[in-house]
Amino acid sequence: MVKGAVFLKANYPFEIKDFDIPAIENNSLLVKVSMSNICGSDLHFWKGEVKIPTPIILGHEAVGRIEKLGKRNRDMMGNKVKEGDKVIYKYFYHCNHCYPCSLGDYTACENRVALGVNQRCDIYPYLNGAMAEYIYLRGENIFLKVPEDISDEEVSSANCALATIIQALYRGNLSFGDNVIVMGAGALGLYACSFSKALGAKVLCLDLSDYRLKSAEIFGADVTINSSSYDQEDLIRDVRKRFGDMGADVVIGLTGSPKLVDLGLRMLRKGGRFIEVGTISDNSYGSLDFGRMVYSSQKIITSLNYESWCLVKALRFIERYRDRYPFKDMVSHKFELSKIDEAFKVADSRKARRVAIIP
Ligand SMILES: [Zn+2]
Numbered sequence: 001m002v003k004g005a006v007f008l009k010a011n012y013p014f015e016i017k018d019f020d021i022p023a024i025e026n027n028s029l030l031v032k033v034s035m036s037n038i039c040g041s042d043l044h045f046w047k048g049e050v051k052i053p054t055p056i057i058l059g060h061e062a063v064g065r066i067e068k069l070g071k072r073n074r075d076m077m078g079n080k081v082k083e084g085d086k087v088i089y090k091y092f093y094h095c096n097h098c099y100p101c102s103l104g105d106y107t108a109c110e111n112r113v114a115l116g117v118n119q120r121c122d123i124y125p126y127l128n129g130a131m132a133e134y135i136y137l138r139g140e141n142i143f144l145k146v147p148e149d150i151s152d153e154e155v156s157s158a159n160c161a162l163a164t165i166i167q168a169l170y171r172g173n174l175s176f177g178d179n180v181i182v183m184g185a186g187a188l189g190l191y192a193c194s195f196s197k198a199l200g201a202k203v204l205c206l207d208l209s210d211y212r213l214k215s216a217e218i219f220g221a222d223v224t225i226n227s228s229s230y231d232q233e234d235l236i237r238d239v240r241k242r243f244g245d246m247g248a249d250v251v252i253g254l255t256g257s258p259k260l261v262d263l264g265l266r267m268l269r270k271g272g273r274f275i276e277v278g279t280i281s282d283n284s285y286g287s288l289d290f291g292r293m294v295y296s297s298q299k300i301i302t303s304l305n306y307e308s309w310c311l312v313k314a315l316r317f318i319e320r321y322r323d324r325y326p327f328k329d330m331v332s333h334k335f336e337l338s339k340i341d342e343a344f345k346v347a348d349s350r351k352a353r354r355v356a357i358i359p
């Protein structure tokens, strides 16, 4: 028997329950979770802002070690793997037979299976989320071996926050020399700063919290602005001035607030791209001046999850830039599985980067 934290409904304590370990068949594998982070999506589920099937073991942003291997003895890059190896995994997979999948638009799959998000824990193989001692990965879940010298703290956000940012910036056609505004300095915002910077951008980061903006400076932002001390018109004027009055080439929205999309568009240059990632709650309405947007020939691009290649780029980014950015500090708090309720409260406080559960 192994322990998992079960989420029953919003605003209700988790229940720590015992689960049987299912048989490892075919290409599946059992991973002993060593670190499972609380992602912004988990907070939305926890607060009831996004409805998910229950009972469920939450947890999708995670790292662990192979406990039991089925028939697959290589990871997605062809590296040989054995029991005991450290791995990260793509926590969701697509069906390959719906219309969006047939068009190659995998993140729009009609039948997406996402561990820790839409797979109940009372349905086989039960260990369907990472806020548990073990997680069961199916043959469809691709995974990557992690070099031993990379710590859990450095790599635990790769399979959600970082890979998501990489896909979003690629969808927004970020290219060398672009001026980028990152709206929101949570974990995704910090990765957006460092990854944009690595691609040769000048980066300006906005947030309401000095604690978070200090992190943004460490993670590559050239300029940080606490927008709480600004009147909106002054903010737009000041931000535009820093990019030679024209406005930014790219704005990436990571605040989860649709009301801020219009503000982002006003800081964008004509023909610029606004990439929205953070907003996933039900009934997220906001208003914007479509006339100005069309007349300025601006684009809004949305990005959800990521395609498999982003997981590879995420691991390579950590490997190649870990000397420049302190990825290990991305995890600011750690809790045992039994303290999961407290962990969620801290994660919701805006005074944490990533809060990790150590099952
Ligand atoms: Zn996530």
Ligand SMILES: [Zn+2]
Residues within 6 Å of the ligand: 094, 095, 096, 097, 098, 099, 100, 101, 108, 109, 110, 111, 112
């Ligand atoms: Zn599909």
